[in-house]
Amino acid sequence: MPKEPDAGGAGPDDKAARALARLRRKAATCRECPLGERATQTVWGEGLPHARWMFVGEQPGDREDREGHPFIGPAGKLLAQALDELGWPREGIYVTNAVKHFKFEWRGKIRKHKTPAQLEIIACHHWLESEIATVRPEVAVALGGTAARALMGRAVKVMSERGHWLQREDGLPVLVTLHPAALLRGDPAQREAAVRAWVADLRKAQRGPGRSKPAT
Ligand code: URA
Numbered sequence: 007m008p009k010e011p012d013a014g015g016a017g018p019d020d021k022a023a024r025a026l027a028r029l030r031r032k033a034a035t036c037r038e039c040p041l042g043e044r045a046t047q048t049v050w051g052e053g054l055p056h057a058r059w060m061f062v063g064e065q066p067g068d069r070e071d072r073e074g075h076p077f078i079g080p081a082g083k084l085l086a087q088a089l090d091e092l093g094w095p096r097e098g099i100y101v102t103n104a105v106k107h108f109k110f111e112w113r114g115k116i117r118k119h120k121t122p123a124q125l126e127i128i129a130c131h132h133w134l135e136s137e138i139a140t141v142r143p144e145v146a147v148a149l150g151g152t153a154a155r156a157l158m159g160r161a162v163k164v165m166s167e168r169g170h171w172l173q174r175e176d177g178l179p180v181l182v183t184l185h186p187a188a189l190l191r192g193d194p195a196q197r198e199a200a201v202r203a204w205v206a207d208l209r210k211a212q213r214g215p216g217r218s219k220p221a222t
Pocket residue numbers: 063064065066067070075076077078079081082103187
């Protein structure tokens with residue numbers, strides 16, 4: 007959709023970019039739940055300030071926590087491969103997480119991912135909503151159950167609701183699918199088929215609700 011400059015000369019993308027930068031600075035010192043004390047840093051969302059599509063994951067992983075960017079580790083690599091296959095430039099979407107700090111436990115020398123608790127997801131929820139209100143995506147893609155729950159405000163059965171369009175109370179269509187990390191953890195013998203089904207879900211998100219051809 008063409009972006010019209012506003013009265014002050016700055017386009018809506020500039021305004022949204024500034025608003026996102028302000029939110030990112032505020033979130034950098036967030037201690038509304040205990041996770042911020044142990045994590046290296048807050049990992050804020052990244053991408054086009056007025057992207058049509060917002061992808062929402064669960065929480066940053068080990069590498070994201072150390073480097074400060076969402077989806078740059080193994081799960082991010084799988085997501086990048088799927089987007090490449092769909093001819094869907096990552097720069098055109100906005101990628102974020104339901105929880106902005108890495109939750110982990112030490113297993114020897116390895117920081118092992120721990121699923122965030124409901125209270126932590128709730129504490130972080132206003133940051134996700136502020137990203138949605140600023141970016142105003144046309145479509146959200148929930149990668150996994152934590153993201154789906156944060157977006158929908160209810161528990162979502164990912165395996166039965168995947169690939170279906172859900173709608174939030176504010177009208178935002180949400181397509182739920184698996185988290186790429188779940189595919190990486192799954193049975194290697196089934197992985198190829200699982201990835202194919204996942205890419206088919208993402209293709210549906212790319213087309214948008216009610217569209218039969220990829221949106222440009
Ligand atoms: N998993 C997520 O849910 N988000 C990331 O940013 C990385 C891995």
